Amino acid sequence: LAKTTQPISMDSYEGQEVNITCSHNNIATNDYITWYQQFPSQGPRFIIQGYKTKVTNEVASLFIPADRKSSTLSLPRVSLSDTAVYYCLVGDGYGGSQGNLIFGKGTKLSVKP
Amino acid sequence: DTAVSQTPKYLVTQMGNDKSIKCEQNLGHDTMYWYKQDSKKFLKIMFSYNNKELIINETVPNRFSPKSPDKAHLNLHINSLELGDSAVYFCASSHYRTGNEQFFGPGTRLTVL
Numbered sequence: 001l002a003k004t005t006q007p008i009s010m011d012s013y014e015g016q017e018v019n020i021t022c023s024h025n026n027i028a029t030n031d032y033i034t035w036y037q038q039f040p041s042q043g044p045r046f047i048i049q050g051y052k053t054k055v056t057n058e059v060a061s062l063f064i065p066a067d068r069k070s071s072t073l074s075l076p077r078v079s080l081s082d083t084a085v086y087y088c089l090v091g092d093g094y095g096g097s098q099g100n101l102i103f104g105k106g107t108k109l110s111v112k113p
Numbered sequence: 114d115t116a117v118s119q120t121p122k123y124l125v126t127q128m129g130n131d132k133s134i135k136c137e138q139n140l141g142h143d144t145m146y147w148y149k150q151d152s153k154k155f156l157k158i159m160f161s162y163n164n165k166e167l168i169i170n171e172t173v174p175n176r177f178s179p180k181s182p183d184k185a186h187l188n189l190h191i192n193s194l195e196l197g198d199s200a201v202y203f204c205a206s207s208h209y210r211t212g213n214e215q216f217f218g219p220g221t222r223l224t225v226l
Contacts, residue, residue: 034213043117043203043217044156080153085154103148103156 004088009108018075020107022088025069030092032073033064038085038106047086048073049093075109083111116140117218119204125224126194134189134210134221136204144212145187146205147179150220156203162187191223199225 005023012018024033033052036044048055048066061074075082082101085106117138126132138145145164150156160179161168167179176192187206191198201222205215 032213038156041220043220044215045217046214049213081204087156091213093211101203102158105155 002105003102006086006088006089006104006107008105008111011060011110011112012078013112014079015077018078018082018088018109018111020073020088020109021070022073022104023070024088024090027068027090028092032093033062033068033091034089034091035060035073036087036089036103038087040084044103046089059110078109078111080111080113082109084109117204117206117215117216119202119218119221120147121221122219123222123224125226127226128194128196130190131190132223133191134202134204134223136189136218137185137206138206138216138218139185140206140216142206143184143215144207144209145181145213146184147187147211148203148205148217149224150201150203152200157188160187161212168207194225196225199223 003068032049034049035047037047038044048057048060048062050064052064055062063072087103087106124132146161147159148156149159149207158170159173162179172210178190180188180190201220203220204218207215
């Protein structure tokens with residue numbers, strides 16, 4: 001099972017771009033990379049998923065190098081409401097497979113005014 | 114319309130009691146999950162279930178059992194509650210083929226006295 005490593009915490013200021021990097025050295029060929037966001041007292045919320053290169057949606061961008069051993073979640077122009085814990089996961093994308101259900105410790109992002 | 118709902122939101126009970134937490138999803142998903150998030154905020158999978166298989170995390174005591182009356186519901190039964198069971202329990206659901214994109218419920222905070 002591919003494990004992930006992320007920084008425990010990060011600080012930023014409103015309006016800045018935030019990049020959170022995740023290491024997943026043992027990622028398998030069939031694995032996708034997925035990021036979740038969790039606010040206090042709420043369940044995690046899916047943000048973005050990718051397999052290789054770059055993926056962008058209305059919330060974030062995900063950069064994945066060719067070797068896929070790491071990935072970077074990029075949050076453009078963060079606001080106070082982006083203060084949350086961000087989790088990086090890797091897995092084959094099939095429900096019911098334990099390979100895709102491992103949440104790491106996450107990165108606690110604190111955005112300051 | 115709530116996509117994934119859980120009841121109750123809070124549950125306070127005595128050691129040794131038996132309790133249940135209910136989960137319902139109206140997303141038409143075929144796979145449902147239960148997670149436990151402890152005081153250190155580690156989010157751990159307990160069960161994943163669809164109409165084909167139940168996968169149990171081997172670290173989950175057999176006092177915990179999932180019950181699925183139909184595809185839209187996966188309830189969690191806990192027997193002989195212990196102090197260490199105090200945590201927030203999250204239900205989630207997904208399509209089997211997109212298991213990385215899970216939708217989480219609001220959580221149930223269980224306190225065992």
